[in-house]
Amino acid sequence: MDEQEYQGTRQLTNEEQANLSQPLLGEVQRLLAKFSQDDPELLWALRRKLVKQLQAEERGRQVDIRMLKMFKRGEQGEKCAVCKGPLPEKNAVLDRFNGMKPYTRENTRLICPSCDREVQAQRGYR
Secondary structure (H helix, E strand, C coil), X not given: CCCCCCECCCCCCHHHHHHHHHHHHHHHHXXXXXXXXXXHHHHHHHHHHHHHHHHHHHHCCHHHHHHHHHHHHHHCXXXXXXXXXXXXXXXXXXXXXXXXXXXXXXXXXXXXXXXXHHHHHHCCCC
């Protein structure tokens, strides 16, 4: 398997956070309050649905992610793409080479949790 170099994800600048992200969040919160009509249970349900939909838009559907993990496991011969050790039955991690692109066969590798922690640390994630 060809090793690909990780491409970092775009981060918002302080100015973008202040001028774009915060006003957007405020508008979403205003709309959630409007549509929930002071019903705290409906507000909770709307928030939850919105989070799930946004996450699915970025990551893809869970069923597709599971299928991709199964494919990668077979493609990699049940071995971690980094350390080449055996992949655990559970908790193997799909690692994207380009975090801003979707989970695809070309943009991912399957790694063990230990290697995932190391890779995340190298990339500066906490």
